[in-house]
Amino acid sequence: MSVERAEILVDLAAVRHNVRRLAEVTATPVMVVVKADAYGHGMVACARAAREAGAAWLGVSSLREAEQLRAAGDTGRILAWLTVPGEDWTPAVAAGVDVTAYTRADLDAVGAAVAAAGVPARLQLKVDTGLSRGGAALADWPDLVAAARAGEADGRWRVTGIWSHLACADEPEHPANAAQEAAFRHALAVAEAAGLEPEVRHLANSAGALLRPSARFDLVRCGLASYGLDPAPGHLDPALGLRPAMTVQARLAMVKPLGAGEAVSYGHTWRASSATTVGLVPVGYAEGIPRAAGNRAEVEVGGVRAPIRGVVCMDQFVVDLGAAGAGSATAPGDRVVLIGPAPAPSAQEWAEACGTISYEIVTRLGGRFARHHIDEPDEPDELDEPDGEETTA
Numbered sequence: 001m002s003v004e005r006a007e008i009l010v011d012l013a014a015v016r017h018n019v020r021r022l023a024e025v026t027a028t029p030v031m032v033v034v035k036a037d038a039y040g041h042g043m044v045a046c047a048r049a050a051r052e053a054g055a056a057w058l059g060v061s062s063l064r065e066a067e068q069l070r071a072a073g074d075t076g077r078i079l080a081w082l083t084v085p086g087e088d089w090t091p092a093v094a095a096g097v098d099v100t101a102y103t104r105a106d107l108d109a110v111g112a113a114v115a116a117a118g119v120p121a122r123l124q125l126k127v128d129t130g131l132s133r134g135g136a137a138l139a140d141w142p143d144l145v146a147a148a149r150a151g152e153a154d155g156r157w158r159v160t161g162i163w164s165h166l167a168c169a170d171e172p173e174h175p176a177n178a179a180q181e182a183a184f185r186h187a188l189a190v191a192e193a194a195g196l197e198p199e200v201r202h203l204a205n206s207a208g209a210l211l212r213p214s215a216r217f218d219l220v221r222c223g224l225a226s227y228g229l230d231p232a233p234g235h236l237d238p239a240l241g242l243r244p245a246m247t248v249q250a251r252l253a254m255v256k257p258l259g260a261g262e263a264v265s266y267g268h269t270w271r272a273s274s275a276t277t278v279g280l281v282p283v284g285y286a287e288g289i290p291r292a293a294g295n296r297a298e299v300e301v302g303g304v305r306a307p308i309r310g311v312v313c314m315d316q317f318v319v320d321l322g323a324a325g326a327g328s329a330t331a332p333g334d335r336v337v338l339i340g341p342a343p344a345p346s347a348q349e350w351a352e353a354c355g356t357i358s359y360e361i362v363t364r365l366g367g368r369f370a371r372h373h374i375d376e377p378d379e380p381d382e383l384d385e386p387d388g389e390e391t392t393a
Ligand SMILES: *Cc1c(COP(=O)(O)O)cnc(C)c1O
Pocket: 033, 035, 081, 165, 204, 205, 206, 207, 221, 222, 223, 224, 225, 231
């Protein structure tokens, strides 16, 4: 198999499979979250795959990301949810993006965009039910709702959605889940009493969608699970069958023997206790390989695991080919798989080695990696899978 110097391969059929599985298992329309370049998987290509698999909505953080999706030809519903004061909401409003207000100041900004764009906005309201991140505090909610209703009554916008975000969805037994859901139901009641009739009420991210059926409401916002990664390690039924979409691979730049007692990389944090063979992998923290992976994570070379030795540098790191017996069979130019199907490590294994979550591992990958999308036709049985009423998990 020909491998570039260093590349990220993204399997769009896997993205489609995952999006279909999420819709089946949750029996709820899915918003595929494609923010942050689709968690490092490529926003435009993944958005297209998500739509092909039936995604009713796409979700992004910034207005700019939503505008990029429109510029790439996406005409479906898109929600954007994080702005700063002074931002111009006009292009997003003009492009029919659903925008999110947290405050009355946001409503003023949307009103200005409506005047400039000459079309009413699609507006969603976010309430903070306990994450203490974005969204209106419950104390400010009645006021925001009243102002939003007034703007709807005079034709500035239509309030299309009301939503919130969970803090502890990956810990299904955490009491915050029930507390946030109750607060959300209360906020919805306040909004409805004020005359709002949102099309979509939504609360759940991937983990909430899969683990908490009562949090699904009208729409589930799935990011990580759409890319085939596990949003709640240890809690999901493997029968869910999500397929990781990303493979990360490179070619060994160099292979050389190392004598007993010789040390590797900056700071000499690892020293060979016996003679071995090391290989040089031509990517580093500039490509998003965590520096913390030094002496902790592994890669696959020739079907066996090779541990990283010494610290990860900006452009490169060193792996121990002797440790697993891969050394003698290995030559410069051989393929090294950083993340991929077994026996290669998963993004989750990298996360555990580095003390983080798989979200951070995949999202940060970039730099000088080439990225290629593989798009093969779906298996015939993908297309006629029955609409499940399964509620997992
Ligand atoms: C990123 C994000 C999501 C997606 O979360 P996952 O855990 O990746 O499914 C959903 N909603 C909001 C508001 C987000 O910021």
